[in-house]
Each structure stands twice: as C-alpha cells, then as structure tokens.
Amino acid sequence: MLPERLARAITMAGPMPVAYFMAAANAHYYATRDPLGTGGDFTTAPEISQMFGELTGLWLADLWDRAGRPAAAHYVELGPGRGTLAADALRAMRGADLTPAVHFVETSPVLRAAQAERHPQATWHDGIATLPGDAPLLIVANEFFDALPIRQIVRTGADWRERLVACQDTLFLPIAGGTPVDGIVPAHLGEAPPGSIIETSPESVALMTALAARLKAQGGAAIIVDYGYEGPALGDTLQAVSGHAYANPFDRPGEQDLTAHVDFGTLGAAARVAGCRITGPVGQGEWLDRLGIAERAEALRRQAPERAAEIAAAAARLTAPDAMGALFRALAVTAPDWPEPEGFA
Numbered sequence: 001m002l003p004e005r006l007a008r009a010i011t012m013a014g015p016m017p018v019a020y021f022m023a024a025a026n027a028h029y030y031a032t033r034d035p036l037g038t039g040g041d042f043t044t045a046p047e048i049s050q051m052f053g054e055l056t057g058l059w060l061a062d063l064w065d066r067a068g069r070p071a072a073a074h075y076v077e078l079g080p081g082r083g084t085l086a087a088d089a090l091r092a093m094r095g096a097d098l099t100p101a102v103h104f105v106e107t108s109p110v111l112r113a114a115q116a117e118r119h120p121q122a123t124w125h126d127g128i129a130t131l132p133g134d135a136p137l138l139i140v141a142n143e144f145f146d147a148l149p150i151r152q153i154v155r156t157g158a159d160w161r162e163r164l165v166a167c168q169d170t171l172f173l174p175i176a177g178g179t180p181v182d183g184i185v186p187a188h189l190g191e192a193p194p195g196s197i198i199e200t201s202p203e204s205v206a207l208m209t210a211l212a213a214r215l216k217a218q219g220g221a222a223i224i225v226d227y228g229y230e231g232p233a234l235g236d237t238l239q240a241v242s243g244h245a246y247a248n249p250f251d252r253p254g255e256q257d258l259t260a261h262v263d264f265g266t267l268g269a270a271a272r273v274a275g276c277r278i279t280g281p282v283g284q285g286e287w288l289d290r291l292g293i294a295e296r297a298e299a300l301r302r303q304a305p306e307r308a309a310e311i312a313a314a315a316a317r318l319t320a321p322d323a324m325g326a327l328f329r330a331l332a333v334t335a336p337d338w339p340e341p342e343g344f345a
C-alpha cells in the first residue's frame with residue numbers, strides 16, 4: 001500500500017518535499033485507474049463534448065496549412081486520458097487533409113490500454129526524449145501540466161522554507177522544513193506575510209524547455225490548456241479531487257487526484273527562452289469562441305435536433321466565464337518560423 005510505503009520512507013529518512021509526495025501519489029493514482037467521467041473523480045473538456053477536440057484539431061490543421069503543409073508531421077499528445085481528444089482532433093484534421101503519425105506520452109498502463117482501443121496505430125512514449133526528430137510536431141496537452149509535481153515554499157516568521165510532508169502513523173501533514181531557501185524566492189514576493197506559499201514546478205519548466213527546443217529545431221506548434229495563473233505569485237493551489245468533490249490533498253495518497261494550478265507566466269517564459277514564440281494565454285472560452293464553437297454547435301444541432309439542449313449545455317460549460325471558460329486558459333507555443341496561431345486576438 002502506498003500510504004504505508006510513504007510513511008516508512010518518512011520515518012526512515014525524515015519528512016519529504018511536497019513534490020515527492022505529489023509525484024508518488026499521482027504515479028500510483030493514474031497507474032491504477034481510469035479517473036475520468038461521471039463514475040470517476042473528474043471530467044475534462046474532451047469528455048464533455050467532441051467540439052473541444054475537433055476545434056483543437058482544426059486549430060493545428062490551420063497552422064500546418066499556413067506553414068506550407070509539410071509532408072510529414074507528428075501528432076503528439078501529452079497525457080491523452082481515454083484518447084477522446086485525439087480521436088476528435090484526428091478526425092477533424094483528416095477532413096483538412098492532415099493525417100499525422102500519432103504519438104502518446106503516457107505513463108499509466110491502465111490509460112494506455114484505454115487509448116490503444118481507440119488508437120491501435122499509435123506509438124507510446126514514457127517521456128518526450130523518444131519522440132521522433134525528423135518532422136514538425138503538433139503537440140496537445142489538456143489538463144496535463146496540472147498533474148506534474150510542484151514544490152511549495154512557505155513563509156515562516158523570519159524566512160522561506162521548503163514545505164515538507166511529515167506523518168504520524170499514516171496521517172500525513174505539511175510542515176515547514178528546517179533550512180531557509182530565501183535564495184530561490186523572486187524578489188517582488190520576498191516580504192509576504194507568514195504562512196504565505198509560493199509554488200514552483202521544476203518538472204513542468206524542464207518539460208516546456210525541452211518541448212520548445214524540439215519545436216524550434218523541427219518546426220510545429222503546441223497548445224497547452226489548463227487551469228492556471230500568471231506567476232510566479234503567492235498562493236496554495238495544491239488540491240485533491242475525489243468523486244467530483246475537493247478533498248484534503250494530504251489524505252489518502254494515491255487514491256485521489258492531486259493537481260496544482262499551472263503557472264503560465266513561468267511556462268511561457270521557459271518556451272521563449274528556448275527560442276519559441278508564445279501566444280496567449282487567453283481564456284478557454286475566448287479561444288473556443290474565436291475558433292467558431294457557436295458554428296460547430298449549430299452544425300451538430302442540425303445533424304441531431306433531439307440533442308440540441310445537450311449540445312448547448314456542453315458549449316456553455318466549455319466557454320462560460322463562471323464554468324470552464326475563464327479559469328481554464330490556452331497557451332500556444334510555436335516554432336519561430338511558423339505562422340501566427342488563430343484564436344488569440
């Protein structure tokens with residue numbers, strides 16, 4: 001059992017950084033279940049409506065078209081879940097004459113099996129290092145970066161400390177580490193009140209840097225959609241979701257989904273430093289509106305009038321500011337010699 005293993009590790013080696021706890025909990029969580037949908041823990045945009053994946057596919061196809069239709073291109077999805085987004089995106093791309101090879105970066109054997117049912121021709125990767133290097137990459141990451149581990153730095157009375165996870169038996173709780181880490185705190189946040197928290201995700205930044213280096217060398221584009229903020233900033237966004245409700249993130253490690261809001265400011269800066277152009281982020285609602293979700297919903301309604309209410313509800317859920325439209329944001333990363341992406345202005 002993971003809680004016992006983590007408790008043993010903490011008893012032997014001392015409290016562990018939040019990032020280790022989060023990485024271990026999520027590795028176990030995703031390896032042992034399909035968490036998506038009404039019977040699971042959470043629902044994502046592609047599971048709400050086919051419109052999300054279709055518009056994502058058309059967005060990529062439009063860029064590819066204006067980039068001069070390179071003969072070979074690879075569709076790359078990070079954390080593809082059930083493969084629903086990829087199915088909708090690839091169908092839409094096919095309609096635009098784009099039929100890329102399919103690559104999935106996925107660590108969960110359970111979700112790989114679900115993906116293989118819909119995409120038997122795909123190639124799976126544990127990370128991005130093994131992605132092909134011969135042609136442009138068309139990259140999609142929806143609700144992926146939020147699952148990557150974060151560090152938390154907490155303000156104590158006098159200085160900033162790494163936030164660690166301690167335990168009593170298998171009851172886990174956060175504490176402040178013993179060593180000041182003030183050197184890594186951005187100057188403008190340095191004087192925050194005691195108890196303030198700053199989050200950083202070195203793993204996300206490393207991944208973004210490597211993706212951007214690939215795009216610069218090979219051509220292509222990435223669309224990153226997630227809930228997030230313009231950081232670095234103060235705030236504790238570590239959250240657990242279980243059965244569609246929020247839970248204490250330190251409870252039941254490995255049995256609930258641990259996520260953090262994505263720092264789009266820092267991710268974008270990493271991509272820019274690696275030589276790519278970034279566009280956005282803009283709200284998911286704005287992005288989908290500009291890509292024509294209203295027209296797509298209208299076309300679906302004409303095909304299936306009996307589903308009109310369901311289609312309208314899905315479009316509203318994806319775009320309304322008080323639903324997913326404003327909390328979720330879309331960030332584009334493009335190779336420097338690729339065209340300006342649609343949907344951002």
Ligand code: SAH
Pocket residue numbers: 026030036044045046047078079080081082085105106107108111126141142143144147148
């Ligand atoms: N994009 C999908 C699923 C989101 S859930 C959707 O929108 O429905 C997060 C996905 O990322 C899952 O497929 C999970 O198995 C995968 N994942 C989480 N951490 C990962 C990691 N470190 N490396 C690769 N995949 C990971």
